[in-house]
Amino acid sequence: MKIITMIVLIALGLGGESFFEQARIYRGVKALEVRLSSPEVANGHTLLFECIPKTIDTVFNLTVARDTTALILYAHPTEPSGAFSVLVGIPYYAKLRSDTIHVEWTEMDRIYDRSLPFQIVRGPYKSEVIRGVPQSRVTPSAADYRRIARERRIIGEAYIAIRDSVLMDATFSYPVEKQTITSEYGTRRVFNGQLRSYHGGLDLRAYEGTPIYAAQSGTVKLSQNLFYSGNHVLIEHGMGIHSSYSHMSKMYVKHGDWVEKGQRLGLSGATGRVTAAHLHWTVNINGVGVSPLQCFEVLNTLFKTPNAALRKEKR
Ligand SMILES: [Zn+2]
Known part of the structure; x- marks a missing residue:
């Protein structure tokens, strides 16, 4: 079904974020709330990613990745079941650069994705x-x-x-x-x-x-x-x-x-x-x-x- 959807999208010349955004607005569903603790994180600091499904029964195949590495999702300690959290530790010697956390999920046989950009900045070290x-x-x-x-x-x-x-x-x-x-x-x-x-x-x-x-x-x-x-x-x-x-x-x-x-x-x-x-x-x-x-x-x-x-x- 996913493959068929993708083929249809290509055939219609659609695709990309704009289509997904429109689809979401059209259907009036905001199935997944995703957030980062900050758009900036220093080397040696920790970033918190949270993912809270609004309609738990309709979200499937949720994956969260940084670059090409999938992150392990842990059950959120305070939100209701179905919510996840991930901690990302930024190494002290990390390069100061832009980075992104990618979220992808399936909802009613469509694949949705979100990108959450963040910037690695220099820590306040003496x-x-x-x-x-x-x-x-x-x-x-x-x-x-x-x-x-x-x-x-x-x-x-x-x-x-x-x-x-x-x-x-x-x-x-x-x-x-x-x-x-x-x-x-x-x-x-x-x-x-x-x-x-x-x-x-x-x-x-x-x-x-x-x-x-x-x-x-x-x-x-x-x-x-x-x-x-x-x-x-x-x-x-x-x-x-x-x-x-x-x-x-x-x-x-x-x-x-x-x-x-x-x-x-x-x-x-x-x-x-x-x-x-x-x-x-x-x-x-x-x-x-x-x-x-x-x-x-x-x-x-x-x-x-x-x-x-x-x-x-x-x-
Ligand atoms: Zn010491």
């Missing part, structure tokens, strides 16, 4: 100049390198999403009680005038022994000592979201545990490659490390609960 650190102190030994390689594989596997459902039922929160940011996500590390790396997490002040809490409920995917991250807990929350907590002195959860939002994961410390106790907190969207605060701000809009704490910190 630079930090790294002063000369003796090489002997930063270069790991051969045995350390073997350990780092082994751990890299373990970490990679832990980030493979196992959840296809949304586990969230409330807004995200800070993993420590007193929220003092000591190093922001995305801070550029410049050495000899060249960009060497960037800070892939958010550092929060947490003196030795400060309780660390789960920012959201989820499944513990990793709870072990790592060369760089020290005692490290990784949680999968669903919707492709992972959060991690590093450098702890004590861990109270183990691999496979279910944790509730606000549950104590451990105590802060200075384990791993650090000079002083603090919490290094990361958030990852489908394998892409993003700004935890911006990501949670976007997610929290789903629950329509203004998060005063996050707003304050953003300023």
Whole structure:
């Protein structure tokens, strides 16, 4: 039937967006509401796509793609059944360019499509100049390198999403009680005038022994000592979201545990490659490390609960 429709369109010299728009207006049906959280998104930030069918029985074969890659649709956490949401994490090193999310669906044997353009812009990141650190102190030994390689594989596997459902039922929160940011996500590390790396997490002040809490409920995917991250807990929350907590002195959860939002994961410390106790907190969207605060701000809009704490910190 689809093929016949397409042939008819070609024969009539019609097609393209204008025909579909007219068809939709003619039939008086707006079957699908699609929206992006913003027409602009910075590198290292998260974009939220929502798709809410108005007439659930008439929409079929819904696909959402970015370029040629199909995105995984997750059941929308707050809208009625049939609604979907997708988070898109923009890599820190992403090219600043125009991009598009394409939506396609079938309704009464016709294929409809919508394009939602967005622009990737430069994030609001500061630079930090790294002063000369003796090489002997930063270069790991051969045995350390073997350990780092082994751990890299373990970490990679832990980030493979196992959840296809949304586990969230409330807004995200800070993993420590007193929220003092000591190093922001995305801070550029410049050495000899060249960009060497960037800070892939958010550092929060947490003196030795400060309780660390789960920012959201989820499944513990990793709870072990790592060369760089020290005692490290990784949680999968669903919707492709992972959060991690590093450098702890004590861990109270183990691999496979279910944790509730606000549950104590451990105590802060200075384990791993650090000079002083603090919490290094990361958030990852489908394998892409993003700004935890911006990501949670976007997610929290789903629950329509203004998060005063996050707003304050953003300023
Ligand atoms: Zn850090």
